[in-house]
Amino acid sequence: MLKVSNIDVFHGQVQALEDVSLNVEKGELVALIGGNGAGKTTMVNTICGLHHPSKGEIVFNDIRIDQTPSHKIVGLGLVQVAEGRRLFPEMSVLENLEMGAYLMPKGRVGELRDMVYTFLPKLKERKHQLTGSLSGGEQQMVAIGRALMSDPKLLILDEPSLGLAPKLVETVFERIKEINKQGVTVLLIEQNVVNSLTLANRAYILENGNMVKTGFGKDLLKDPQVKAAYMGMD
Numbered sequence: 001m002l003k004v005s006n007i008d009v010f011h012g013q014v015q016a017l018e019d020v021s022l023n024v025e026k027g028e029l030v031a032l033i034g035g036n037g038a039g040k041t042t043m044v045n046t047i048c049g050l051h052h053p054s055k056g057e058i059v060f061n062d063i064r065i066d067q068t069p070s071h072k073i074v075g076l077g078l079v080q081v082a083e084g085r086r087l088f089p090e091m092s093v094l095e096n097l098e099m100g101a102y103l104m105p106k107g108r109v110g111e112l113r114d115m116v117y118t119f120l121p122k123l124k125e126r127k128h129q130l131t132g133s134l135s136g137g138e139q140q141m142v143a144i145g146r147a148l149m150s151d152p153k154l155l156i157l158d159e160p161s162l163g164l165a166p167k168l169v170e171t172v173f174e175r176i177k178e179i180n181k182q183g184v185t186v187l188l189i190e191q192n193v194v195n196s197l198t199l200a201n202r203a204y205i206l207e208n209g210n211m212v213k214t215g216f217g218k219d220l221l222k223d224p225q226v227k228a229a230y231m232g233m234d
């Protein structure tokens with residue numbers, strides 16, 4: 001479904017990604033793990049068309065997208081929940097959700113909203129509440145719900161557990177698992193190594209702009225090198 005091949009990405013003079021490759025098959029839940037500054041957000045933003053690689057290529061469902069503008073990429077069904085959420089705090093939960101469906105035919109909005117409420121029932125209870133007055137975890141759910149409103153084929157989540165209390169992290173991860181089970185392919189960016197390796201079919205580890213390891217989530221959980229480098233962070 002998604003194939004990133006040998007990309008280089010620069011921010012001005014700074015090289016953020018060097019010869020990085022990654023692929024995601026239909027139906028998979030794949031994790032991309034790495035510490036602060038490893039290049040995770042750069043990778044997501046490049047896939048979504050906010051940066052363009054100077055080398056390599058990105059193909060999504062047989063369409064080459066590495067030079068495609070971001071708004072066209074959303075239309076292909078590749079949608080991200082950005083780091084830091086980027087919600088509209090002065091708008092209600094429902095209004096934020098509906099923003100996610102702006103590319104959808106009007107007739108489908110109700111159906112998509114009901115689907116989101118099924119996954120994230122709390123959003124239905126809080127639909128008229130101002131989004132800015134929700135807790136951090138609830139806002140994360142709105143961000144995920146808003147992305148689902150565009151009926152994604154591939155959903156990319158950039159550190160959805162960031163800043164959340166452990167209990168909420170668990171809830172967010174459970175919801176992501178359910179969404180994947182219902183057929184949405186997921187690329188999960190995380191620093192929460194244990195949780196994301198447990199959840200993921202496969203994972204990639206990014207360090208300093210280089211892909212250093214890849215394998216099945218459950219194998220990487222037991223990998224001594226991974227344990228030494230990352231388990232301390234959880």
Ligand SMILES: Nc1ncnc2c1ncn2[C@@H]1O[C@H](COP(=O)(O)OP(=O)(O)OP(=O)(O)O)[C@@H](O)[C@H]1O
Pocket residue numbers: 011012014015016034035036037038039040041042043083191
């Ligand atoms: N707009 C930019 N201009 C210059 N350098 C940038 C820019 N954006 C990112 N970088 C640099 O690129 C590197 C990778 O950053 P990136 O945001 O992709 O990391 P990350 O893995 O998402 O980190 P975090 O976990 O902290 O979100 C960092 O060294 C960062 O300082």
Ligand SMILES: [Mg+2]
Pocket residue numbers: 040041042083158
């Ligand atoms: Mg980041």
